[in-house]
Amino acid sequence: MLRVSRLCAAHGAVQAARDVDLEVAAGTLVALIGSNGAGKTTTLNSIAGLHKPASGTVTVAGRDITGWACHRVVRSGVALVAEGRRVAPPLTVVENLELSAYSGRSSKAELREQLERVFDLFPRLAERRDQYAASMSGGEQQMLAVGRALMTKPDVLLLDEPSMGLAPSIVDVLFQTITTLHEAGATILLVEQNAELALAVSDHVYVMQRGQIVSEGTPDLVRGRSEVMSALFG
Numbered sequence: 001m002l003r004v005s006r007l008c009a010a011h012g013a014v015q016a017a018r019d020v021d022l023e024v025a026a027g028t029l030v031a032l033i034g035s036n037g038a039g040k041t042t043t044l045n046s047i048a049g050l051h052k053p054a055s056g057t058v059t060v061a062g063r064d065i066t067g068w069a070c071h072r073v074v075r076s077g078v079a080l081v082a083e084g085r086r087v088a089p090p091l092t093v094v095e096n097l098e099l100s101a102y103s104g105r106s107s108k109a110e111l112r113e114q115l116e117r118v119f120d121l122f123p124r125l126a127e128r129r130d131q132y133a134a135s136m137s138g139g140e141q142q143m144l145a146v147g148r149a150l151m152t153k154p155d156v157l158l159l160d161e162p163s164m165g166l167a168p169s170i171v172d173v174l175f176q177t178i179t180t181l182h183e184a185g186a187t188i189l190l191v192e193q194n195a196e197l198a199l200a201v202s203d204h205v206y207v208m209q210r211g212q213i214v215s216e217g218t219p220d221l222v223r224g225r226s227e228v229m230s231a232l233f234g
């Protein structure tokens with residue numbers, strides 16, 4: 001469904017992603033793990049159109065979207081929950097969700113349906129529907145950021161470190177929701193620094209180090225490779 005091949009991306013002199021190949025089959029949850037500065041965010045941002053790759057291709061359901069601007073990528077069915085909880089602080093929960101839906105492909109009727117779906121997934125957001133995003137906790141803002149992505153009815157959901165900086169109890173809630181989405185057939189590429197968490201929920205794992213994919217396989221296989229685990233956990 002989502003295929004990245006030989007992707008290269010640089011930040012000035014830093015070649016942050018080199019010859020990255022990865023595939024996310026429809027209905028699977030794939031994790032991309034690796035230590036600080038490995039190039040995970042660069043890879044996701046290159047898929048989502050926030051960063052222009054130097055070379056390589058990104059295809060979704062066979063369609064080449066390489067180098068497309070992010071608004072076109074969203075309309076092609078790929079939604080990114082960027083690193084660091086992007087919400088619009090001066091808007092309420094409902095306003096944040098509705099605004100996001102307009103950048104997607106939803107009609108008015110679908111918008112209501114999607115809104116209900118997001119509220120079913122995150123009852124906490126439903127309780128706070130008229131609250132300003134600015135006054136919500138970090139965990140609630142992360143739920144809202146995921147909700148905003150879902151409002152665009154994505155075929156592929158890209159999540160960049162959803163657990164970052166959150167209390168363990170909130171991380172549990174978020175990951176239960178990610179599992180629920182996965183069980184409902186969503187296609188997800190999850191970037192996580194917390195390797196244990198990623199290995200616990202994914203079907204397939206890619207390990208990135210210094211801009212390259214250094215290992216891949218099922219979570220059990222990756223867990224069994226001591227050289228990979230020591231690179232990740234020190």
Ligand SMILES: Nc1ncnc2c1ncn2[C@@H]1O[C@H](COP(=O)(O)OP(=O)(O)OP(=O)(O)O)[C@@H](O)[C@H]1O
Nearest residue numbers: 011012014016035036037038039040041042043193
């Ligand atoms: N805007 C930028 N300008 C210059 N260098 C950058 C920029 N963004 C990232 N880099 C560099 O590119 C490399 C890869 O960064 P990237 O953010 O993709 O890693 P990451 O795996 O997401 O790390 P983290 O786990 O810390 O989020 C790093 O060396 C980083 O310093």
Ligand SMILES: [Mg+2]
Nearest residue numbers: 040041042083
């Ligand atoms: Mg990152």
